Amino acid sequence: MTVGRFTRVLRKVFFAAVALLSLALGGVVCLMCQVLAGRDAxxxxxxxxxxxxxxxxxxxxxxxxxxxxxxxxxxxxxxxxxxxxxxxxxxxxxxxxxxxxxxxxxxxxxxxxxxxxxxxRQGVIRPVLLITAALLALGAVYYGAVRLNVYPPVATWLALALGAVLAPVAVFVRV
CATH class of the missing domain: 2.40.50.140 (Nucleic acid-binding proteins)
Structure with missing residues (x-):
């Protein structure tokens, strides 16, 4: 395997990992927002x-x-x-x-x-802390992905969009 091919494979794997991590972290944010909305319904x-x-x-x-x-x-x-x-x-x-x-x-x-x-009613401290931690982790993932120049910023935003679109689905399916 050549270095160029290895780099392309690494970028695809890293892109998939960032997209899946975006999905998970976005799902946590959506679920905790749903918990807070249900608390004050x-x-x-x-x-x-x-x-x-x-x-x-x-x-x-x-x-x-x-x-x-x-x-x-x-x-x-x-x-x-x-x-x-x-x-x-x-x-x-x-x-x-x-x-x-x-x-x-x-x-x-x-x-x-x-x-x-x-x-x-449930308390608000745990959901707010989980939302904050998930958003900080999401920011760190994207900062690291762009900073490491593993793939261009456009791909980072595509991964973010994919995670944001699929996260509500994960919440309602209760993955």
Missing amino acids: PTYRVEGHVTSHEQGALPVGGDEEAVSHTIAVDAGDRHYRVTAVDPGLDLPPGQPVTLDVSTADGSIAYLRAGGGVVDL
Whole structure:
């Protein structure tokens, strides 16, 4: 194999690797944006009552005495099951509750009972950190590809476009 042929093969392999890495990193960004959008999606209210309550030990962050509460809620035609480490879920069976259910994915955003409100949404720190890390890694990949002159900047932008186009597909297929 000649040096010229080896260089062409290396460029093709590197281009494919950059495109696949773009796909993966773009997929992470899209998925985390979807998580954040689902977190703050509109909700609708459902009224019901607690049908059962269980509690169990759940070590969280080194705290061996953390107790998880799991309640089942009967809301007429639907039944919900909620588990959290929040003491606001320590509710007796028969307690009337109101659930704010997300229109995006059907998860429970808030539980209201006896004047108290329990926020059951996911946090924002992990998705924001993952978005930031993926974008920084994507920038480093493209900077390195152009800086190393492995292939021209036009090919780098083609790889970016390919990753950006295929990333939403990866998110919805859940690769």
